[in-house]
Amino acid sequence: MTLTYAIGSTNNVEATDVVVGPLEDAARNANLTDYESVYRRSIEDPQGFWAEAAQALHWFEPFHTVLDESNAPFYKWFVGGKTNMAYNALDRHVQTWRKNKVALIWESEDGIVRTYTYWQLYRDVNKFANVLKSLGVRKGDRVAIYTGRCPEQAIAMLACARIGAVHTVVYGGLSTEALRSRIEDAHAKVLVVADGSLLNGKIVKLKEIADQAVDHAPSIETCVVIKRTGHDVDIRNGRDYWWHELMSLPIASARCESEPLDAEDPFFIIYTSGSTGKPKGVVHTLGGYMVDVYTTLKYVLDFKEEDTLFCTSDAGWIVGHSIVLYGPLMHGITTLMYEGAPAYPYPDRWWHLIERHGVTLMFTAPTGVRGLMRYGDAWPKRRDLSTLRLLACAGEPLNPEAWRWFYEVIGQRRCPVIDNWWQTETSRPMISNFASLPMKPGSCAFPVPGVALDIVDEQGQSVPPGVEGALVITRPWPSMLRTIYGDDQRYIDQYWSRYPGKYLTGDAAKRDADGYMWIIGRTDDVIKVSGYRLGTAEVESALVSHPAVAEAAVIGLPHPVRGNAIHAFVLLRAGYSPSEELANELKAHVGKVMGPIAKPETISFPPTLPKTRSGKIMRRVLRAQALGEPLGDLSTMEG
Structure with a gap:
């Protein structure tokens, strides 16, 4: 596919029309050069696909059954096998x-x-x-x-x-x-x-x-x-x-x-917070996690023997388990762990780490990219980033403007940007771009081999391209959570009851005409204004595309006429100051990018946004504060 790079153009190109790559060197040397055939095999013969994948690792005793579905949704993988x-x-x-x-x-x-x-x-x-x-x-x-x-x-x-x-x-x-x-x-x-x-x-x-x-x-x-x-x-x-x-x-x-x-x-219990109640102890078991993480990361992060991987996450989060530790070590590569903050003592700390240790792969979160983008291009340009060959990002949708900065300034247009979607519950990327495929800024591209998914309406029926719906996983996968620790019923109720036989991710998504996936945001982060469904991530992306905006969060609040109205919270880049004039300019900008229905009712300029310690904006906290409601579980919020 030819390169049709259009970010930064003055032609108001829609994000879905922007295609970058594939980058020739990365595509030629990728571990996954024929995505379509590998993916098709994984869906047509999942048992054979996963049985073959498991042979790359050591088993003290072989498994006799790849997948036991007899007690769904309590699936079992690689039954009878013993490993470590x-x-x-x-x-x-x-x-x-x-x-x-x-x-x-x-x-x-x-x-x-x-x-x-x-x-x-x-x-x-x-x-x-x-x-x-x-x-x-x-x-x-x-x-x-x-x-x-x-x-x-x-x-x-x-x-x-x-x-x-x-x-x-x-x-x-x-x-x-x-x-x-x-x-x-x-x-x-x-x-x-x-x-x-x-x-x-x-x-x-x-x-x-x-x-x-x-x-x-x-x-x-x-x-x-x-x-x-x-x-x-x-x-x-x-x-x-x-x-x-x-x-x-x-x-x-x-x-x-x-x-x-x-x-x-x-194998481990990892806690993830809900909107109310106590945190959920997500249970992962050994064999399925091990085989799936090993196989998936070989394709998604394109591991090579000589790689040094720098993942900015902490092992308190699933990314730290799979990307900092177990994934790279199973593959025999070098993993870099950094203790501190990305902008201390200066905003080039991450870039200095890459230069000092010859990092080839970088994995971070969109909030990290946007946070450092605020400091401008000069800091990364002080450092030698020439060893980098691949950039990866997950956590929230990576808006096109941040994508552009990551690709152009950090990757210097040499490195594929592997945007991927996953959850604590999935333990590894489920939707991702790959080094051999064209990239669309803002899209996490295609299901990873072994993942069967769908986008459905409220009745559980598949929706056509361009229509938003609930993202569901339609088949079990090896690294899936097995239960919520001590609460099997909560596991069933939360993940498997809304659409029987399908795993409910809790996220809304859509496919474009080329089959690329676009994550809209949590289903409880979809705002219905005058009957129109608007994803918070889309409105936030429109705000961040304005040169004054570093980061944004939007929520929906009740409105007597439209049902809900959009309220935006905006962090400004250096050199800009809050004003009513700027607020009106941002409203007009969103209206131009998304249409008048998406214009925020109000825009405020707080000094910070409430986030989890992994960097995700806690929109439910903003909503609860605005409505004077209980704030729910705050155990994962930044101090």
Whole structure:
């Protein structure tokens, strides 16, 4: 397909008309060069497709059934197989020339760099696995991890995987109540916690937060404390032990055999917040997660042996599990973990990391792209970004203007932008562009091989191209969530009851005439104005396309005539100031881009927007504040 690059044109080109690429070098060398045939095979013969994919990894005992659908929606994958994630992420490689290849690079916010080869990481994981055993942790026990981004976070996760303990990683910096509720819900036995971590030049006092949480979490028997910042913390005799002291004892042998685990054994619990009520403990099992993440990332991120991957997420989120840790290590590449904030001490920190460590793949969130775009082009242009070959983004729709900046300024028009859509519940990208395909800015393109999806109306019937509807997954996939921890009925009610036999994603989407997918936003983020359905993401994208706007969030509020009216909250770029004149200009701009029906009723200019700590705008909080309603679960909101 020829390049019809039109972003930045003065011709008011619609986003769906903009096609970029494919980029010749990336397409020629891609792992997935024939998307259509691979995807078709995965849909026509899913059992054969996944059985073949599983052979790339190590099994202590082979599976006898690829998919057991007898108790839907409690599907089982690779039934009868026994395997181990730590073995596939480490042992496989230390038996080859990769033994002394760098597996993990860690850089702290204050510039400390630590590296681990596959052999060194393997030994430390074995040692901590033996430490956990000495503390009474057995297969199936839950271990909570609350550390900030540090090497010990990865080591603790892999050590749990090695012995069959179930880890639940909590974002370092969530509140005392958020940590307590997750520990309590999971009935965690051990807490791995850092004394603190650095963020924007300040110490986040993790141990202090953890002490308050554990005081009200009686399931915790032991806390293992990592000395990261070295500030004074309270060490309670009989409960708290220093990581470095335990790792120096004879109990911490560097030999620990991987436990052969059943493919359907619980692997980890990861919490995601709902609009009301307590957070949901999403349960993922071992075999399906392992095979699916390995296979999907080979296609989506186009892993090569020589790659160094920099993913900006934290393991408190699913992206950190799959992209920072398990995905790259299963593939035997190098993963870079960064502790701190993207703009500290200067707005080129990420770009400096890429230059310093020769990063080839970058994975981040749209909020990160938009946030750094606010500082202009000069900061990234100070750095050598020539090692980059692929850029990836997920979390929210990547609006076309941010896409353009990512592609032109960071990727220098050399790197495919792999926009992809997924969820905590799916554990890996479900819709994505690929290095061998043309890109449409703002679209996440096509279903990943192995994913059968549809867009349906309120009656569950497929809608034609150009019509918005509910995005559903029509078949089970290996890395799917198995349940909500301790609440099977909530799992059924939330995901499988609206359209029987179909998984409800909770997102609205549409296909264009070329088959490209466009995520509109959460179905509760669709505003109906005078009978017209308007996605918040579309209105926000229109606002952000104005040169004054860095970021925007819109909500719908009741209106006596139109049913709902659009209210916008706008963060401005440097050099612009709030004014009534600018608000009117932005309203007119949205009307020009989307039509008069989409013009906001009001525009305000707050200093910040409420976001989760993974960077997603919490529109429901804005709506609740405006209506004077309860704010719901705030455990994942930024402090």
